[in-house]
Structures are given as structure tokens and as C-alpha cells.
């Protein structure tokens with residue numbers, strides 16, 4: 001369960017919200033506060049006021065895997081292997097376990113062939129996959145993806161969706177500009193000007209957005 005109460009942070013103004021769904025898509029116009037909400041829910045930023053609880057705990061007490069919109073800005077290490085291994089290393093896991101975890105995460109995301117490469121030599125999409133592998137290597141309880149699909153071709157985006165579907169995370173908070181991807185979520189939050197304007201199942205939320213550019217293309221085609 002994700003619970004938000006009296007949350008105010010910069011433009012965010014969310015009086016109350018309780019979501020008991022696994023795959024939650026966060027959508028809305030540019031500048032509506034999606035990244036800000038994800039940052040607060042991940043514990044990256046402390047809210048100015050109010051509370052966020054993930055699994056009945058503050059975000060700082062939850063294992064959160066974060067995949068940002070611009071992996072260029074968040075990858076810390078020069079080697080792909082070290083980037084993925086950094087997650088278990090930061091948790092002081094023993095070396096053999098760290099090695100096995102890093103290799104398994106790379107395998108899961110389909111980038112084992114990149115393990116020996118320099119992160120600076122990767123494409124944008126490859127960097128996003130490395131960031132996802134590093135997030136998965138932490139065995140996250142909550143996985144947060146901020147437009148992680150924005151640099152990916154359709155096949156790679158599907159691979160990311162599969163990894164996310166198969167992850168053991170109790171919640172996946174996924175901000176996306178792909179309304180077709182959001183339509184496949186269990187729950188959708190539509191943000192506007194810092195507020196959650198609509199929330200519910202994809203059918204509930206998109207029925208309110210039918211005349212806007214936020215209506216999924218696949219649904220429009222199939223109507």
C-alpha cells in the first residue's frame with residue numbers, strides 16, 4: 001500500500017491518496033509534478049509538509065530501486081560491472097554474493113555482454129538498461145522508473161516491461177509518456193499542476209481523458 005497524506009512539496013499538493021496496486025503509472029503534462037512526486041515517494045527528497053508511506057514505512061526505511069529519466073546524470077561508475085555491483089556493495093554484501101547478484105541482474109535485463117564496457121561508451125538506451133539492472137540488483141521492495149522508457153526502441157521497451165513485470169517489487173511506480181504503456185498498468189495517476197486530477201484503473205482514468213492527447217493510441221484505434 002502507498003499512502004500519501006497532506007503532501008506539499010514545491011508545486012505538489014496532494015491532500016490524501018491510498019493506492020493498493022502493484023504497477024502504478026504516473027502520467028500528465030510536462031511540468032505537472034510527476035518527477036517531483038516520484039522523488040518524494042523514493043525518499044530522494046523530504047517533503048516540505050505531509051507524509052508518504054510505502055508498505056506502512058517511510059521511504060527511507062524501504063529498499064527503493066530508482067531508474068531516472070537521464071541515466072547520464074546518475075550513473076556513478078566508469079565500468080558497467082561496477083555500476084551494477086555498486087548496489088550490493090553499498091549494502092556491504094560479501095564479494096561472491098555481490099558478483100553473483102551483479103551478473104544475475106545483467107542477465108535479467110539482457111545486458112551481460114555490456115558488463116566489461118565503459119559506461120561512457122554506451123548509448124542512451126543501454127545506459128537506461130544499466131540503471132535498471134543496478135536498481136534490480138538491490139532486490140527492491142519498490143521500483144521507481146522516471147520515464148525510463150523514453151530512450152528505448154519498442155523491443156527494448158518491451159524487455160524493460162518484462163523485467164518490471166517479473167520483478168519481486170511490491171510496487172512499481174512508473175512515470176511514462178507512453179499512454180499505451182500506462183494502459184497496461186494496474187492503476188493510473190494523472191497529474192496536473194501538482195495535483196492528482198484523476199486516479200483509478202486505466203479504464204476509469206482514460207475515460208476521463210478520452211478527448212485529450214492522453215488517450216492511449218491503441219484504445220483509439222480499437223474503438
Ligand SMILES: Nc1ncnc2c1ncn2[C@@H]1O[C@H](COP(=O)(O)OP(=O)(O)OP(=O)(O)O)[C@@H](O)[C@H]1O
Nearest residue numbers: 010011028029030031032033034035036037147191
Ligand atoms: N529542484 C527544483 N527546484 C525548483 N523547482 C523545481 C525543481 N525541480 C522541478 N521543479 C519545478 O517543478 C515543476 C514540476 O517539475 P517535474 O520535473 O516534477 O515535472 P514533470 O511532470 O516530471 O515534468 P516532465 O514531464 O517535463 O519531466 C516544474 O515547473 C519544475 O520547474
